[in-house]
Amino acid sequence: MRSTNIKNDLLKDIKVAVDKIIATDTQAMSTLNLTAALRHKILDILVSYSKDIPHPASGMAEHSGLSNTLIRWQVLAYVASIDLTIVKWFESHLDALSILNEIGYGKVAKGLWAVWAAEGHPDPLRYEQGKAIGHKAWCSGAGMVDYALVNYRNSNNQSQLMIIDMHQAGIEINNSEWQAVGMQATDTATVKFCGVSASLVGKENAYLDRAGFWHGAAGVAACWYGASACLASYLTTAYQQKPNDYKAMYLGEIGTALAITQQYLYYAADLIDTEPSLCHELAIRQLRAQIEKVARHTVEIVGQALGAAPFCRNAHFARLSADLPVFIRQSHGAFDLQKIGELTNLLHSNSTHGQANVWQL
Structure with missing residues (x-):
């Protein structure tokens, strides 16, 4: 089992910087009830570390020997534990930079x-x-982003990436359809582009065909994990303050699930960094x-263990509990399980080790 006591100096520096920002807001210090202004200050600090955060599939860190992908996921999980709106913006920002790096685009503007x-x-x-013409839906951070990396279908019905400077006339942002309670603050909108300048980047299907598409998808899951682990920590604290049998039982149930998942995150990070192509x-x-x-299980079980109080009296807990069920719907549920079944069957069919059962030890 991989030790959880892993030294990540970058994460330590980011935590110190974020804590300093939060310390300037008395209300946030006591309740972690984030204002819009504080969210943007935290995001600005995080963005300033962008160049230091490794891209996925970039090998092992020189000084620590850690997986660079794991270092990246640890940062995302930490930010998710503070606020899922901030990590939604920040993960998208980092993903754009990693996509551009992977396709060999070197003229990345600051912002x-x-x-x-x-x-x-x-x-x-x-x-x-x-020129970019038409609509793009589900655009989180639409009113605050400096540059958007977007895809469209070209005349061959192939996916093509382009860059759009969002500080142009001719861009209309409509967030009237965004009625979410969870993830409400993400500034998610439908954007209409009325013939604005755009630059094509990469080859046809570069966005979908590159290995990094799936590496990035795992980074989103690290955000889900970070929020889940944070919610579970409230149960740990409650048990330490007032232990009883049912809290111990719930803590054992959730702790087991998180520990197993944590080990799989370590495994996946090593897999990506040792076989990056x-x-x-x-x-x-x-x-x-x-x-x-x-x-999903964490939100349900921690809620059962702690009752209504933290949902009603703890701004941080209530926000994470409302945001997380919406964020994980970025998964595709039954469709994802169907694809896992198909790929698993293919793995069975193509097994070269003479095993009739690929799950055999």
Whole structure:
């Protein structure tokens, strides 16, 4: 079993910087009830560390010998434990930088980036003579992002990436449809591009075909895990303050699930860093499915153990509990399990070790 006592100096520095920001707000210090202004201050600090946060699949850190992918996930999990809105913005920013790095784009402008890749709007985004025209839905941070890395379907119906400077005239942001309670503060909107300048980057299907697509998907799951672990810590504290049998039972149930999932995160990070050219789709789909299940279970079990009080009187607990069920719907539920089944069957069929059962020890 991998030890949980792992030294991550970058994470330590980020924690110190974030704690200093929170310490300036008396209310936030006592309740972790974040104002919009404080969220943006924390985000600005995090973005300032962007160049120090390793890309996924970038090997082992020189000084610590840690997996660089794990270092990245630890940062994301920590930010998620503070606030899922902030980590939603920050993960998208880091993902954009990693995508551009992977496809060999070196002219990355300073500022806040986002990846907006949802499809399905009836007036889809198009690229005509250097201009972006049409709509993009599900754009988190739409009103605050400096640069958007977006995809569209070209004339060959292939996915193509382009960069759009969001400080242009001709961009309309409509968040009237965003009625969420959980993740309400993410500033998620449908954006209309009315013939604004855009730059194509990468080859056709570079976004979907690169190995990093799945490496990035695992990073989102690390955010889910970070929030789940934080909610579980409230149960640990409650048991330490007032121990009883039923709290111990719930703590044992959740602690086991989180510990197993933690080990799988360590395994997946090592897998990505030791075989960076492979996408590891099956392993990462399984990781996401496991963390989604643990997240749902944690919200339910911790709530049963602690009752209504923290939902009603603890701003941080209440916010995480409301946000997490919405965030994990970035998973695709039954469709993901279907794909895991298909890939597992393929693994059985292609087994080269003479094993009839790939789960055999």
